[in-house]
Amino acid sequence: MQATDLHTQLVDFVYDENRLLDDGQYQAWYDLFADDGVYWVPIKPEHTDPEAQVAIALETKMLLALRIERLAHPRAHSLQPRVRGMHVVQRPEVLVTQEEGTGYAKVRTQLVYLEHQSGQQVVVGARVVYTLRPVDAGFQIVEKRVELLNSDAFLPAIQLFI
Numbered sequence: 001m002q003a004t005d006l007h008t009q010l011v012d013f014v015y016d017e018n019r020l021l022d023d024g025q026y027q028a029w030y031d032l033f034a035d036d037g038v039y040w041v042p043i044k045p046e047h048t049d050p051e052a053q054v055a056i057a058l059e060t061k062m063l064l065a066l067r068i069e070r071l072a073h074p075r076a077h078s079l080q081p082r083v084r085g086m087h088v089v090q091r092p093e094v095l096v097t098q099e100e101g102t103g104y105a106k107v108r109t110q111l112v113y114l115e116h117q118s119g120q121q122v123v124v125g126a127r128v129v130y131t132l133r134p135v136d137a138g139f140q141i142v143e144k145r146v147e148l149l150n151s152d153a154f155l156p157a158i159q160l161f162i
Contacts, residue, residue, distance in 0.1 A: 010105055018087040033144075042145065042147060056155070131143040
């Protein structure tokens with residue numbers, strides 16, 4: 001695989017991952033995570049240790065499965081009427097195609113996330129950093145780190161995944 005091919009695959013992965021979320025294909029999105037994968041929203045962008053520092057969200061694959069199950073549950077009343085989300089993604093930047101000693105790739109993008117329910121709309125900006133592990137036909141998410149622009153301010157309830 002040539003470097004440009006790898007670069008294109010990494011960029012496409014980020015676009016595809018966000019498209020799955022926008023389309024409500026949560027099981028397919030969940031399947032992108034490695035068994036040891038983590039979805040992390042730190043409370044401060046400078047935080048480096050999800051285990052030792054406070055987080056807005058820190059979800060293992062098991063916790064992601066529980067949230068996805070809740071999203072599909074017919075009695076999840078807080079999700080009625082239907083909640084819709086949209087990710088407006090800036091072209092992803094490949095930071096590292098192969099991290100020394102791990103083989104992991106790192107990709108960063110900035111996005112605007114919009115969530116709408118019952119006439120109310122939430123808008124947040126974020127920088128998202130992906131740590132990806134190459135697998136047979138693509139990549140698995142080892143960590144999706146979402147750094148909210150306004151993480152130090154009052155945050156509205158966000159029902160879906162950024």
